[in-house]
Amino acid sequence: xxxxxxxxxxxxxxxxxxxxxxxxxxxxxxxxxxxxxxxxxxxxxxxxxxxxxxxxxxxxxxxxxxxxxxxxxxxxxxxxxxxxxxxxxxxxxxxxxxxxxxxxxxxxxxxxxxxxxxxxxxxxxxxxxxxxxxxxxxxxxxxxxxxxxxxxxxxxxxxxxxxxxxxxxxxxxxxxxxxxxxxxxxxxxxxxxxxxxxxxxxxxxxxxxxxxxxxxxxxxxxxxxxxxxxxxxxxxxxxxxxxxxxxxxxxxxxxxxxxxxxxxxxxxxxxxxxxxxxxxxxxxxxxxxxxxxxxxxxxxxxxxxxxxxxxxxxxxxxxxxx
Amino acid sequence: xxxxxxxxxxxxxxxxxxxxxxxxxxxxxxxxxxxxxxxxxxxxxxxxxxxxxxxxxxxxxxxxxxxxxxxxxxxxxxxxxxxxxxxxxxxxxxxxxxxxxxxxxxxxxxxxxxxxxxxxxxxxxxxxxxxxxxxxxxxxxxxxxxxxxxxxxxxxxxxxxxxxxxxxxxxxxxxxxxxxxxxxxxxxxxxxxxxxxxxxxxxxxxxxxxxxxxxxxxxxxxxxxxxxxxxxxxxxxxxxxxxxxxxxxxxxxxxxxxxxxxxxxxxxxxxxxxxxxxxxxxxxxxxxxxxxxxxxxxxxxxxxxxxxxxxxxxxxxxxxxxxxxxxxxxxxxxxxxxxxxxxxxxxxxxxxxxxxxxxxxxxxxxxxxxxxxxxxxxxxxxxxxxxxxxxxxxxxxxxxxxxxxxxxxxxxxxxxxxxxxxxxxxxxxxxxxxxxxxxxxxxxxxxxxxxx
Numbered sequence: 027x028x029x030x031x032x033x034x035x036x037x038x039x040x041x042x043x044x045x046x047x048x049x050x051x052x053x054x055x056x057x058x059x060x061x062x063x064x065x066x067x068x069x070x071x072x073x074x075x076x077x078x079x080x081x082x083x084x085x086x087x088x089x090x091x092x093x094x095x096x097x098x099x100x101x102x103x104x105x106x107x108x109x110x111x112x113x114x115x116x117x118x119x120x121x122x123x124x125x126x127x128x129x130x131x132x133x134x135x136x137x138x139x140x141x142x143x144x145x146x147x148x149x150x151x152x153x154x155x156x157x158x159x160x161x162x163x164x165x166x167x168x169x170x171x172x173x174x175x176x177x178x179x180x181x182x183x184x185x186x187x188x189x190x191x192x193x194x195x196x197x198x199x200x201x202x203x204x205x206x207x208x209x210x211x212x213x214x215x216x217x218x219x220x221x222x223x224x225x226x227x228x229x230x231x232x233x234x235x236x237x238x239x240x241x242x243x244x245x246x247x248x249x250x251x252x253x254x255x256x257x258x259x260x261x262x263x264x265x266x267x268x269x270x271x272x273x274x275x276x277x278x279x280x281x282x283x284x285x286x287x288x289x290x291x292x293x294x295x296x297x298x299x300x301x302x303x304x305x306x307x308x309x310x311x312x313x314x315x316x317x318x319x320x321x322x323x324x325x326x327x328x329x330x331x332x333x334x335x336x337x338x339x340x341x342x343x344x345x346x347x348x
Numbered sequence: 349x350x351x352x353x354x355x356x357x358x359x360x361x362x363x364x365x366x367x368x369x370x371x372x373x374x375x376x377x378x379x380x381x382x383x384x385x386x387x388x389x390x391x392x393x394x395x396x397x398x399x400x401x402x403x404x405x406x407x408x409x410x411x412x413x414x415x416x417x418x419x420x421x422x423x424x425x426x427x428x429x430x431x432x433x434x435x436x437x438x439x440x441x442x443x444x445x446x447x448x449x450x451x452x453x454x455x456x457x458x459x460x461x462x463x464x465x466x467x468x469x470x471x472x473x474x475x476x477x478x479x480x481x482x483x484x485x486x487x488x489x490x491x492x493x494x495x496x497x498x499x500x501x502x503x504x505x506x507x508x509x510x511x512x513x514x515x516x517x518x519x520x521x522x523x524x525x526x527x528x529x530x531x532x533x534x535x536x537x538x539x540x541x542x543x544x545x546x547x548x549x550x551x552x553x554x555x556x557x558x559x560x561x562x563x564x565x566x567x568x569x570x571x572x573x574x575x576x577x578x579x580x581x582x583x584x585x586x587x588x589x590x591x592x593x594x595x596x597x598x599x600x601x602x603x604x605x606x607x608x609x610x611x612x613x614x615x616x617x618x619x620x621x622x623x624x625x626x627x628x629x630x631x632x633x634x635x636x637x638x639x640x641x642x643x644x645x646x647x648x649x650x651x652x653x654x655x656x657x658x659x660x661x662x663x664x665x666x667x668x669x670x671x672x673x674x675x676x677x678x679x680x681x682x683x684x685x686x687x688x689x690x691x692x693x694x695x696x697x698x699x700x701x702x703x704x705x706x707x708x709x710x711x712x713x714x715x716x717x718x719x720x721x722x723x724x725x726x727x728x729x730x731x732x733x734x735x736x737x738x739x740x741x742x743x744x745x746x747x748x749x750x751x752x753x754x755x756x757x758x759x760x761x762x763x764x765x766x767x768x769x770x771x772x773x774x775x776x777x778x779x780x781x782x783x784x785x786x787x788x789x790x791x792x793x794x795x796x797x798x799x800x
Contacts, residue, residue, distance in 0.1 A: 029674040029708045030437070030687055032773055034759030035701075036359055036517060036680035037710065040766045042717055100714070142715040142767075239724075293720040293731065343729035343751060344354050344589065345602040 042141070045288075046101035048237040052228035053108050053283065059224040060217045063173050064116040068217050074120050076107030078127035086136045102141050106130055109149035112218025112279060113323070114156070115167050116175070122160055126152040146330045147290045150323045157323070167214040182215045183208065183274045187266050188319035196263045208273040219279040229282035238286045241295050245302025246281035246309075247272050253310045271310065276322035280305070285326050292336040300336055304329045349555065351580035352590035355727040357760045359583055359681065361556060364640050365520045365647035370528055372651050373637075373664045375451055379422050379655030381407065382434055383441045385694040386484040387491050388414030393443055399426045404454035404631050407443050410482070416492045416695075417482035421633040421653035422447040435677050435694070437687050445655070456629045464627040465535050471543045474626055478543075481625030482632050482695075487511060487522075487586065487615035488678055490696035493622070496614070497543050499607045506610040508540055508549040509595050510619055512564070513579055513586035515554060516679025519699045521636040522616045524649040526553070526560040529620050530567040536623035537574050544612060548573035550595045551616070556581045583681060584727055584758040588613045602754055617698075637661065637693055641702030643669035652693045659689035661700050674708035676701040681759045711768040722761035722771055728754045732761035732771045739778030744785050747778045755779060 060068045083103040087093045110130050114123060130152030138144040157164045169180030183203055190200045203213045211221025232238045254268035285291060285305055292301050305325045312321025384390035391408030395401060401420040408418030428444040453459055479494035499505055514522040526533065537549045553561050555578045568574040579585055579594055589600045591613055598609045606613055617635060624630040633654050639661055640647035648665050658675060662668045676683040677697055722732035730751060738747050752775060761771040
């Protein structure tokens with residue numbers, strides 16, 4: 027008895043789970059770095075987010091959808107959990123982390139139909155929900171000095187810049203961290219975003235394993251760099267340097283891990299570049315002119331909303347009439 | 349390094365029979381020769397039950413412009429002319445010939461191994477011989493070569509391209525042929541050059557066959573205007589349209605044939621058949637077939653007579669492995685899964701691939717994660733995820749707008765999908781529906797015009 031099926035009779039050995047695991051491996055350096063700097067509180071925050079995300083996905087599948095396949099085996103809920111915790115300050119109360127996870131998985135992911143069906147990045151929806159609900163807790167960062175926390179609180183570089191602009195001070199008058207400190211993560215901020223180095227290592231791993239393509243990270247960071255560079259060249263006293271912009275806040279985390287989320291980014295290479303440029307430009311605009319010091323999350327969510335429109339752009343077709 | 353510009357995937361090569369010499373398959377006792385071994389109209393049988401035939405006797409006469417002659421591959425008597433299931437499972441007219449075991453060839457055929465390089469033929473003579481010998485594209489598409497060599501008036505052919513890419517995993521038949529019959533292939537190229545009246549020809553070979561590139565380059569140096577071009581290893585490099593882009597930079601416009609941009613592509617096996625037909629008077633009744641599979645103890649390249657059953661071919665390499673669950677005629681990307689072992693070898697059969705139980709079954713399908721791998725992989729620049737969804741919803745007009753007819757079913761989308769979606773299955777279905785819609789529309793238009 028022979029099996030008969032249409033071609034192709036060959037399938038690549040990638041699968042959804044392997045791709046998701048690649049992302050998890052790529053998140054490891056930033057994860058370890060965060061635990062080293064923030065200590066046990068970072069670990070607790072991450073574990074809470076991961077466990078609650080996986081639990082909510084399981085629970086919704088089992089009791090709400092009554093699915094037999096719980097879809098947690100694909101590891102995507104773990105990524106949502108890790109990314110959500112990466113976007114939170116280490117001092118955030120545990121119950122808020124759990125609420126964030128519920129919003130991320132319940133509202134942003136499962137209510138659209140689960141993996142691949144969601145329009146907005148779940149982790150970012152969770153973060154933004156927490157940010158607008160608990161603005162004070164979400165913007166209190168512990169001060170980082172010599173790669174450890176001492177219990178006092180301090181502002182992030184972007185917070186300092188926003189303050190100085192609001193109060194009419196010149197950037198030269200305030201004390202900004204050096205780029206070197208930002209690259210190696212000797213600054214305050216959310217759990218996963220402080221070390222550019224750790225995030226870039228993860229990004230290189232993702233590119234090498236062909237989990238993501240270069241289009242989105244490069245276009246996000248490139249457009250941020252160029253726009254911030256022009257603004258800095260025109261008014262250096264009120265606009266921060268482009269290097270500071272791409273090394274601070276959620277720029278790296280957003281460009282490498284959040285904007286590249288498969289479900290919420292465009293399908294074609296050209297679409298990905300347009301998407302990335304949109305994020306970069308919006309981020310700089312929000313950072314410079316908006317009410318919040320950081321605009322990465324909002325920029326990504328706004329661009330997520332127009333992905334269906336971007337997907338109308340056709341790829342270059344072989345033999346198309348010119 | 350040269351290659352095509354859009355899409356492409358990298359399947360695991362698994363060329364198990366790489367480096368194996370071409371061996372003669374044992375003579376079959378019975379052959380079942382289909383009258384349709386090519387695209388176009390089936391040939392008409394010109395023998396009757398009880399007739400005695402020799403090897404190379406014409407048994408099927410070409411029935412139109414896009415058709416081809418069929419020849420007996422054994423000497424013996426015609427036993428039956430009846431309908432049997434073909435490689436796709438449809439019943440089709442075939443001629444069953446019982447071998448007398450003597451292997452007597454037609455007297456006109458030169459059976460010696462000497463390489464003949466006789467260029468004293470005119471272009472028309474060569475073309476007539478090619479058409480008479482029933483040569484069709486042996487890479488799998490089986491388009492009659494005579495048609496390719498007869499461009500419609502106004503079309504000027506300026507590029508002759510020889511396809512030695514062999515991009516399908518597992519297959520090594522063309523590779524073996526290029527190593528062992530390089531001179532013959534080059535003479536075949538010279539003959540085709542003469543027919544088309546072009547000064548140069550390019551042979552494209554993927555760089556995973558360095559020995560073939562070296563051998564062909566050495567031999568081609570003895571001829572004028574034959575250039576061997578190494579190509580990047582990327583599936584589907586051996587697709588006609590993509591080979592043209594890699595070698596000339598031109599694109600075949602959507603819905604048109606390569607001739608429209610002045611290109612003729614011929615596979616190396618086809619080119620070898622041209623040599624044999626013209627210089628040796630040998631019609632097309634045997635070909636090199638890769639018999640392979642991970643469970644096969646001895647994957648081989650066999651010279652097989654047309655009409656030999658798959659069972660006999662497998663017997664020649666030690667029989668079908670016990671855990672075989674699927675047998676593919678051709679390569680794993682575009683080949684057809686056959687229903688039973690009686691299916692005969694034909695002009696377009698480049699391989700017989702046995703897949704084990706573990707390899708034969710598709711992986712479980714899951715949610716589309718919208719990763720875009722199918723879009724990145726499509727060599728035609730289509731959006732397989734979209735075509736899949738439209739086809740599932742039976743939105744036929746939209747499928748046509750999204751150029752579903754450009755798809756040539758290479759399988760790159762289904763291959764690369766991490767969610768294991770049956771993308772190509774639905775695209776194929778959509779294509780058939782679109783074709784039907786267009787046919788209906790045309791019929792309706794014709795009717796309206798009649799009324800007027």
